């Protein structure tokens with residue numbers, strides 16, 4: 001009989017489940033590629049049935065889930081970097097450990113950020129559409145011109161691992177300046193020649209490219225809004241691979257429509273998924289991808305394994321590598 005029981009809220013890549021099985025765990029899955037509805041999670045987690053919950057960023061893990069699970073539940077391991085979907089206070093009150101999967105999606109998300117940045121600034125969406133719709137004119141000297149990263153000012157909002165990874169990748173393009181804003185100044189910023197801006201406002205007025213790589217917290221929620229957008233250059237491009245909630249989407253839509261900013265590349269939106277009828281979707285200067293920053297086999301296999309390793313570390317009374325709280 002396996003010693004531990006783990007509830008997994010989705011079908012996930014094999015390395016995590018394989019590791020858990022090797023480490024004396026029996027697994028129960030929400031056997032689907034779609035998210036488990038909250039009511040089903042509360043229902044399925046069953047009192048004192050599970051020692052661990054392996055969840056996704058789409059699962060709202062609140063006190064109701066924890067109470068349904070009962071005191072048997074030792075750890076909630078999210079297969080994600082973000083953990084705003086987990087009620088940390090409720091976990092603390094119940095002495096439940098929370099872990100995430102840092103490091104293993106840094107490269108994939110940083111690569112996605114740079115891809116979006118280039119895609120938007122070089123107006124590739126409009127170019128592709130013109131070909132698809134048979135509107136491609138003969139070569140024209142002033143058609144669909146964008147801006148280069150070379151000699152630009154890049155601003156990184158949130159210089160954690162991913163923000164740093166973005167800076168590292170953009171530095172070889174030869175920007176004029178690299179800036180960052182975060183709650184604290186960090187020493188590794190010098191490796192990417194990034195200067196600290198104590199306030200976001202100080203950074204926004206200067207940047208040609210704003211890369212949003214921060215977490216969603218009460219402090220960052222809707223930090224990009226009509227007021228802050230008004231500080232930006234009308235050619236500036238915003239790329240968001242952090243969390244959709246950092247941007248007020250109504251305000252962004254107005255700014256993009258009025259061309260008071262240049263463009264946006266959004267891998268994360270509010271809400272997710274975004275309806276195809278959302279006003280941002282049809283804008284020529286807005287590229288939206290469906291939260292696929294970490295969609296590489298390397299990242300997803302490692303995220304699965306890391307979440308599993310965190311669970312086993314908690315069982316073994318060791319400090320898990322992705323300990324959040």
Ligand SMILES: O=CC(=O)O
Pocket residue numbers: 057079080081082083105294
């Ligand atoms: O958004 C993705 C993650 O948090 O891992």
